[in-house]
Amino acid sequence: MSQKSIALGKRNLIICGIAILLIIAGFILMTGPATTFENGFEPDIFSARRIKVAPVVCLAGFVLMVVGILYPSKEKKNKPEK
Numbered sequence: 001m002s003q004k005s006i007a008l009g010k011r012n013l014i015i016c017g018i019a020i021l022l023i024i025a026g027f028i029l030m031t032g033p034a035t036t037f038e039n040g041f042e043p044d045i046f047s048a049r050r051i052k053v054a055p056v057v058c059l060a061g062f063v064l065m066v067v068g069i070l071y072p073s074k075e076k077k078n079k080p081e082k
Contacts, residue, residue, distance in 0.1 A: 008069070015068030022061030029054035 008016070030050055033042050044050070 009073035012068050012071050015071060016065055019061045019065035019068055023058055026054050026058030026061055029057060
């Protein structure tokens with residue numbers, strides 16, 4: 001009866017989950033009205049939210065994902081007895 005072991009601990013998975021939510025939020029911030037030939041030029045494509053805030057939020061999510069993967073787990077491993 002062996003217990004399955006996953007590569008990441010609970011804290012790592014929580015950090016990765018928050019990172020995924022940040023990345024999704026960044027992509028949602030990038031959305032908005034599109035420029036089409038019928039509607040003419042849409043100046044909202046150059047808003048600060050779409051060209052400054054959203055990429056920073058996405059970058060923070062990607063950096064947090066790396067931190068979540070590399071964060072050391074504090075679970076003690078059973079050392080084999082000799």
